[in-house]
Amino acid sequence: MQDLGVIEQILRNRTGFFTEIKEGVGLHAKLRAMLLSSIAFFALYGAVMGSTHSLWQALSSAAKLPVLFLATLFVCAPTLYFFNVLFGSNQNLTQNVALILTAITVTAVILLSFAPITLFFLLTTSQYQFFKLLNVAIFSVAGVMGVLFLAQGMRIVSAGSDGSERGRRRVLQLWMFLYAFVGSQMAWTIRPFIGAPSIKFELFRQLGGNFYTNIFASLGEVLGFFIVG
C-alpha cells in the first residue's frame, strides 16, 4: 500500500517527485516501490490479455509482460546514462534507472486503467486481429505517456547540469526511438502475449517475420484487404 503512495506522488506531484530523484531523496525506496507496482500491474494486464486464449496463456503473459518492460529497461538504461554523461549530465546510473522506471510505472498504471476496456472487448469480440490491434493501440498510448513523463523528468533532473541542454534533449529523443524499437523487438521475441485462437498454447513462438509487418498484416485483415494466416 505504501508502494502505491509513490504512484500517487508520481501522478499528482511529478515535479516534486523528480526533484527528489534529482536530490537523491529516498531513491532506493522509490525504486523498490515502482518496481513492485509496475510488476504487479503489468502482470495483471498480461493476464487479461492472455485470458482471450487460455488459462495457460494468461499465466504466461502475466509472467512475460513484466519481463518485457524490465528487460527493455535493462538493455536501454546504460545507453541513456552514458550518452547523458557525454552531454554533461551529472546524474548517476541509479537516478537514470529511477527516471526510466518512473516512465515504466506510468505506462503500467495506464495499462491497468485500460484493463477493464480490454476485458470488455475480450468478452464481446472474438476477432483475434482486432484484439491484437486494440492492444497495440493501448500499449502505444501508455508508452507515449510514459515517455512524456520521462522527458519531463529528464528536464527537471538535469536542470543546472553542465553541457548542452539541447544535446541532452536530442539524446533523449533518439533514445526514445531506440527504446521503442528494442521494446517492440523484445515483444516479438518473447511473443505470444495474446495467443492466436487456432494455435495451441505455446510459451514462445518460433522466430520469423517481425513486429511491424505483422501489425500491417493485421491491419490489412481488419480493414478487409487480405487475410492473415
Add this chain to the structure above:
Amino acid sequence: MSNQARTTTDQILDLLLEALLERQQARQQPTQAETPPAPPARAIVDEPQILEVEPARATPLEVETAETTAVEEPPLEETLAKTAEPAPVEETLPEEALEETAEPQPDAALSSASPAQPAGAGLGPMLARLFVVLVVLVIIVNIPFNRYGTNLARALPDSAALVIRDGLLLKGSGEEVYVLQDNRLRWITTLDAFTYYGYRWASVHVVEDAFLERFERGLPIHLLLKCRASPHVYALEDGQKRWIKDIPTFETQGYLWEDIKFISCEELRSLPDGLPIPEDAGPPPQP
C-alpha cells in the same frame, strides 16, 4: 530535553486530572451557581500559550491550576497536540533523519493536501481496489463452467462481434463454408477450392444459421481445372467436373483466368462429368 518533555507531559496530565476532579466536584455540589457556566473562549486560546512556556518556568504551576479549573477539556487537548508537535524534536534530529521523515511528504503542496483534502488522498487505495477487482474478474473469466472447459472469455459465439468485410469466412450448422464477397455469401464448393484459394480453417467463423440468412447468396466458388492439351475449362463441384461452355459464361460466373489450376489430362478425364455450365449447354466434351 526528554526529561523536560516528560515533566511537561506529567504536568499536563496532572492539570487534566485536577480539572476533571474539580468539575466532578462542581457537578456534585447542589448550588450550580458557583461553577462557571462556560469558560470564555479567550481562556481556551490563551491556555496553551502558558503551557508552551511552561518548560522554562517551574513555579507558576499553582497559578495555572487555578486558571485551568475554569477551563474544560478542549484546551488540554490542544495543549497535548501542541506538545506533540515535532517542532522541538526536529531540532535535535540529524539532517539524514530529517530527510527520511520528510520523504513521504513530497512537497508542501502534496503534504498539505493529503491530510486535509480528501481529493488528494485515495488514489493509492483506489488503484489497489481496481487491482483486486481486475484480479477477481480475470479469475472469473478463466473459470471453466462446463465439462468441455469452456470459460467466459471464450464462450460467446463468433458472430457476436465479427467485423463484416470481404473475405470473411463463415460456416453455419451445415458443412458448407462461405466467403463473403460484395456483401454476398459465396459457397466454397470443395475442399480443394478452399485450400487452392488460400483460405485457412482458422479463419472460419462458426455462426448461427440465422446470421447467414442475412446475406444474399452469390455465385459458388469452384476450383477451375484445365489440362494443357485441351482448351476446355471445367469447374469442380462435389467431386464432378462441370464443363464451362464458353468464355462469356466463364466471365459471367465471375471466374478469373489466373485462378485456373492445371492438372494432367488423365487426372481430369478420370473425374466424372457433372452438369455443364450453363445446364443447357449440351453434352460436355472430354479434355
